Amino acid sequence: MGEVMRAMGLMSGTSMDGIDVALIETDGERVVTRVASATYAYDVELKARLAVAVAEARDLAGRSERPGSLREIERLLSERNAEAVERFFVDQAIERTSIDVIGYHGQTVLHRPPSVAVLTTAAGVPYDEKHVGMTVQLGDGELLAKLTGLRVVYDLRADDVAAGGQGAPLAPIYHAALVSGLPQRPVAVVNIGGVANVTFVGRDGQLLAFDTGPGSALIDDHMLATTGLHCDEDGATAARGTPDASVVKQLLSDVYFTLVPPKSLDRDAFSRDPVSGLGLEDAIATLTSFSAKAIARSREVLPEEPLLWILTGGGRHNRTLARMVAESVENAVVPAEAAGFDGDSVEAEAWAYLAVRSLAGLPITFPGTTGVAAPLTGGVLATPDRS
Numbered sequence: 001m002g003e004v005m006r007a008m009g010l011m012s013g014t015s016m017d018g019i020d021v022a023l024i025e026t027d028g029e030r031v032v033t034r035v036a037s038a039t040y041a042y043d044v045e046l047k048a049r050l051a052v053a054v055a056e057a058r059d060l061a062g063r064s065e066r067p068g069s070l071r072e073i074e075r076l077l078s079e080r081n082a083e084a085v086e087r088f089f090v091d092q093a094i095e096r097t098s099i100d101v102i103g104y105h106g107q108t109v110l111h112r113p114p115s116v117a118v119l120t121t122a123a124g125v126p127y128d129e130k131h132v133g134m135t136v137q138l139g140d141g142e143l144l145a146k147l148t149g150l151r152v153v154y155d156l157r158a159d160d161v162a163a164g165g166q167g168a169p170l171a172p173i174y175h176a177a178l179v180s181g182l183p184q185r186p187v188a189v190v191n192i193g194g195v196a197n198v199t200f201v202g203r204d205g206q207l208l209a210f211d212t213g214p215g216s217a218l219i220d221d222h223m224l225a226t227t228g229l230h231c232d233e234d235g236a237t238a239a240r241g242t243p244d245a246s247v248v249k250q251l252l253s254d255v256y257f258t259l260v261p262p263k264s265l266d267r268d269a270f271s272r273d274p275v276s277g278l279g280l281e282d283a284i285a286t287l288t289s290f291s292a293k294a295i296a297r298s299r300e301v302l303p304e305e306p307l308l309w310i311l312t313g314g315g316r317h318n319r320t321l322a323r324m325v326a327e328s329v330e331n332a333v334v335p336a337e338a339a340g341f342d343g344d345s346v347e348a349e350a351w352a353y354l355a356v357r358s359l360a361g362l363p364i365t366f367p368g369t370t371g372v373a374a375p376l377t378g379g380v381l382a383t384p385d386r387s
Contacts, residue, residue, distance in 0.1 A: 020346035037345030082147035103355030106139020120383030165372030192315025210261035213294025235320025241285030262371035292324030
């Protein structure tokens, strides 16, 4: 085994709610000790600016381009992440000098993987040639290293996409490390952010992962557009509504669900238009049912029926969504906490874990997780300017 490091992970997910911070001790393989975690929400102004960034990023022809307000938003995001690090040190009484590395995710504003480049989504947006094989996360690792005085590993998806992989999901190798001590096999770890993804860990350690479809993005976007609220808290609105089965069937007819994994999605790959004629409660119930059934539909391509489904990510707090998932699969569905994990910090922990693997030159993506031809490491190392 390699050197055990204290690594921080900074995760800003597709739900665009805030920054998850986690600290673990790991050798990047089987030694994982969870130390502390916290979440720092984006303010309303930053959320609004991120919505602008996502819209501006749709027309990017190259992943390094930063037209319009994108460069300024990237700087602002990196400063906010540095502030989150400083708050974390104070809140958790952690010494800066004890940290070996930060794994920095950045904020995804565009994800157009290569294998779906010629398809058209339900939103009617073609993945045309200028978007083939491109993933963009706003986050200046060099600036973050300078502001925090710590080593930063960032841009962890880029090498995989350049090698023909999907660039997502990247957390599966960490999920596999987490569930290694559980008695159940096979097990499925479902992360529900703006997009939902599943990691299948087989009896023999086989690893298969892919995006199942929307997680909370459509629900959050419809709540914001119609009520001004940023989410359906606890799934209460969906619980009062009735899913429109015909609309759910229409949404599930999208070409994405015919693709063989590995496969991944952009946050805005699906449209809310099919629920535009429904009342609020029925619309949210319908979008919630769509996310749940898309997760359950992953069973069609899994090698075996999972004996246990573990829900992580912010979407697991949506009780209606969790119930609908449980009603759509055969075996037990539990929140991450029931398996001994922190469902709010798993993805941030994963970025810390990946940073350590990157420093050690260990692979972070695999044929069964992103479709890359062979196991591949990745990431860019930024070191602070101590002059």
